[in-house]
Amino acid sequence: GNSVTQMEGPVTLSEEAFLxxxxxxxxxxxxxxxxxxxxxxxxxxxxxxxxxxxxKGSNKGFEATYRKETTSFHLExxxxxxxxxxxxxxxxxxxxxxxxxxxxxxxxxxxxxx
Amino acid sequence: xAGVTQTPRYLIKTRGQQVTLSxxxxxxxxxxxxxxxxxxxxxxxxxxxFSETQRNKGNFPGRFSGRQFSNSRSEMNVSTLExxxxxxxxxxxxxxxxxxxxxxxxxxxxxxxx
Numbered sequence: 001g002n003s004v005t006q007m008e009g010p011v012t013l014s015e016e017a018f019l020x021x022x023x024x025x026x027x028x029x030x031x032x033x034x035x036x037x038x039x040x041x042x043x044x045x046x047x048x049x050x051x052x053x054x055x056k057g058s059n060k061g062f063e064a065t066y067r068k069e070t071t072s073f074h075l076e077x078x079x080x081x082x083x084x085x086x087x088x089x090x091x092x093x094x095x096x097x098x099x100x101x102x103x104x105x106x107x108x109x110x111x112x113x114x
Numbered sequence: 115x116a117g118v119t120q121t122p123r124y125l126i127k128t129r130g131q132q133v134t135l136s137x138x139x140x141x142x143x144x145x146x147x148x149x150x151x152x153x154x155x156x157x158x159x160x161x162x163x164f165s166e167t168q169r170n171k172g173n174f175p176g177r178f179s180g181r182q183f184s185n186s187r188s189e190m191n192v193s194t195l196e197x198x199x200x201x202x203x204x205x206x207x208x209x210x211x212x213x214x215x216x217x218x219x220x221x222x223x224x225x226x227x228x
Contacts, residue, residue, distance in 0.1 A: 102206075
């Protein structure tokens, strides 16, 4: 079945540092890939998505590129802010089994210090 | 458009009781999915409803059930509550159910079982 492996957290960075959160997946076919963010006490918000190989999703300075050859969808941001502190989830849907539900990684807690 | 709403936001129950959670999707969205979030298991898919029919089900016991009404609102029910059912229950809606559709999440209902 489908699975998502995310970089272990927590991650602590200083403001304006570069961020990378690694995400790799296992799925047959061509799933859609997503990054969601969860702020304390809230539900999940879609951060960005990519639906086919080599697509780049971007939003609010965050980027991730769908790499079929390495089955990866790493999240990056050039300069993080304190307000980016949250839990980040990588997820996929679809693939060869056409799984309709989202399969999530375990989440990565990011803390940005001023 | 208003986002996904979930009621109640917080619930405290005791073992053996049952509970009903409610979800109102974004206007025009016909697909509603439910997820359970716990620190130990992460985010796990419960079920998906589309046009009042359960289309997909995760690996949860029969104590977990749901339904969808003609206005797309959905409820999930958990009977004979156990301590391990304490979790954040998230509802998500999407427009048609296509694999590439974005799922939008509500703020969740925090259930505590004592």
